[in-house]
Amino acid sequence: MKKIVLFASGNGSNVENIIQYFKDRETVSIVGVFSNNTHAGVIAKAQQHKVPVFTFDKKELNEGFVLKKINALHPDLIVLAGFLLKFPEHIIAEYPNKIINIHPALLPKYGGKGMYGMHVHQAVLENHEKETGITIHYVNEHYDEGEFVFQTSVTIEDCQTPEEIAAKVHELEHNHFPKTIEKILTRNT
Incomplete structure (x- = not known):
């Protein structure tokens, strides 16, 4: 059985979507959800699906506490699904x-420090882009610069607000993220 650990900082719609996607599959198990935000909506969503939740602060992330918790779960894949902190190099080196990670834009555009969520969608709107999309990529020591795994786009010429762009991007995320995770796990068999 392949094991997945999920990291999120906010509402957790991608986490819940991934949990539901793999819920009845005997070959994959979601073994933990990690969050740096004790008030994040993702916590209740994970608990509702009976997935163990681990909360931590930035110091615990960077000083080994989180790595020890991850190692105890023996994951085959760590998935950042709306996780807003820079992932520590010592965990990247271990895995x-x-x-x-999933990024709500067509990298390399609109990536890097501070480019997340509505900040990305606002920048896309202000630059009058005709399309945007999602990029799923491996995590390395630099924000949004790891090797691409999957990328797809959507037309946004009809969008007038960042919220309208966000809705289209969320639809892409929910349609493609779990399937891409499954392909990665299958490839690594």
């Missing part, structure tokens, strides 16, 4: 090519 090379086993950590992926």
